[in-house]
Amino acid sequence: MEALKKPIKISDSEWEIMRVVWTLQNTTAQEITQILSESMGWKSATVKTLLGRLVKKEAIWTEQEGKKFIYHPAVSESETVQSAAENLFSHICAKKVGETIADLVSEATLTQADIDQILAELKQKEPVATIQCNCIPGQCNCHQHD
Ligand SMILES: [Zn+2]
Numbered sequence: 458m459e460a461l462k463k464p465i466k467i468s469d470s471e472w473e474i475m476r477v478v479w480t481l482q483n484t485t486a487q488e489i490t491q492i493l494s495e496s497m498g499w500k501s502a503t504v505k506t507l508l509g510r511l512v513k514k515e516a517i518w519t520e521q522e523g524k525k526f527i528y529h530p531a532v533s534e535s536e537t538v539q540s541a542a543e544n545l546f547s548h549i550c551a552k553k554v555g556e557t558i559a560d561l562v563s564e565a566t567l568t569q570a571d572i573d574q575i576l577a578e579l580k581q582k583e584p585v586a587t588i589q590c591n592c593i594p595g596q597c598n599c600h601q602h603d
């Protein structure tokens with residue numbers, strides 16, 4: 458892996474673009490517009506705006522080939538998904554992370570292979586005795602703050 462980058466925050470619209478870029482690895486604004494215009498109702502200008510933002514965020518990079526700009530992913534799908542999940546967990550109390558993961562498991566549609574993988578991770582997990590609340594006082598009501 459390359460050197461650690463700061464986590465990139467990607468909006469819902471930008472995710473739609475990233476999924477195409479991750480799938481195709483090299484693509485153009487025109488191709489992305491063809492793929493997403495019907496389901497998203499996006500025009501070429503929308504796609505170009507989103508591509509511009511993603512280049513600025515260094516989530517993708519671009520090179521000119523003749524008259525066209527070719528776009529490539531600069532970050533992997535798995536690391537971006539993981540950093541989005543970490544970002545979600547950074548918004549909740551450290552003491553509620555376990556409960557949130559349990560809720561996610563309960564809501565998810567899973568195959569036996571998925572369940573086996575999750576169980577294998579759980580079996581290896583070293584539990585801690587207690588978790589300290591990491592919230593700003595007033596942002597949660599666990600009563601650890603006074
Ligand atoms: Zn807390």
Ligand SMILES: [Zn+2]
Pocket residue numbers: 550590591592597598599600601602
């Ligand atoms: Zn608390």
